[in-house]
Amino acid sequence: MQMQETQLYRKSANHFNVSNSLQLLYCFIKISIGTYLLLPTQQCNYNSFSEFYYENPLHKWISWIVIHSILNTILYFNQIVYMNVEENRRNLAQKLDQIRDQEEQFQAHFIEDSKQISILTRQIKYEVQKSVLCGKWYSRLLGIIYQLLFLSGLAIFLSQDTSRTGCEYYQYYFLCTILILSIYQYIDLYIIAIFCVLFSPFLILFLIYYCVSHCTKRQQKREAMERLNIQSYKPNCVEGDPECTICRCAYELGESILTLTCSKFHHFHESCIMSWMNVNSTCPLCRKAI
DSSP: OOOEEOHHHHHHHHHHHHHHHHHHHHHHHHHHHHHHHHSOOTTTOOSSHHHHHHHOHHHHHHHHHHHHHHHHHHHHHHHHHHHTSHHHHHHHHHHTTOEESSOOOOOSOHHHHHHHHHHHHHHHHHHHHHHSTTHHHHHHHHHHHHHHHHHHHHHHHHHSOSOOOTTHHHHHHHHHHHHHHHHHHTHHHHHHHHHHHHHHHHHHHHHHHHHHHHHHHHHHHHHHHHHSEEEEOOTTOSSSOSBOTTTOOBOOTTOEEEEOTTOTTOEEEHHHHHHHHTTOSBOTTTOOBO
16 A cells, blocks of 8 residues: 555644745735835934934844844745655655554544644654754744844833834834734743743742752761761671671671661661661661761
């Protein structure tokens, strides 16, 4: 029977292409509107483009948004072209183990099917970006740049007045639109970032407490070891059976033996009792504090 792509893979690949096409359209819209807003008009009252560009940080921000959108357009276009090549599409299906001799019927609920499509779409995106020239690092770099642009745009939004007149009116609302769409697009990332900022003081306090507690335990362990009797094993040098009650092995000549202060019969290999003390601070036999 002829091998063919699974229905799940075809749906995910189509979802990936549609997503790239929408992102491409979004970039074209940003480029078009941003370029139009960067053209000085009579309302701006600027003598030259350099004066128009350097007079207000909002103009610089829109310029960088346009440049970033152009670079993103190249990425999305390359991904669409790659997935439209039948050989690439089939090789990717084989790599993701999505080639079957017959179509499998999905028994899962639609919600589960949507989750599977979403997961496989992310896998396809990851593999395509690895296959496209510099796609993986190119995409990450653009992502970092975009987050920096978002932060700078947010700073501009918070530092300026809410009322705008003249040519800056549309530029300001272009900024607001981009910020709102960015929040919607990266809402998960921003929620995680907010939680990290809010809980970072508690995390710092916990780390300080952990470090102090760890250092205290190490100091107590060091002081306890100094009080203990450590000696090299020789015949008849210990009371009772000449074996370690932790590992149940007989002592050999020259091994380091440690006798606890609670009883002269409570003796062990030094390595065994050290491992025990990493977990417990009591004698393995009588449970008295070491």
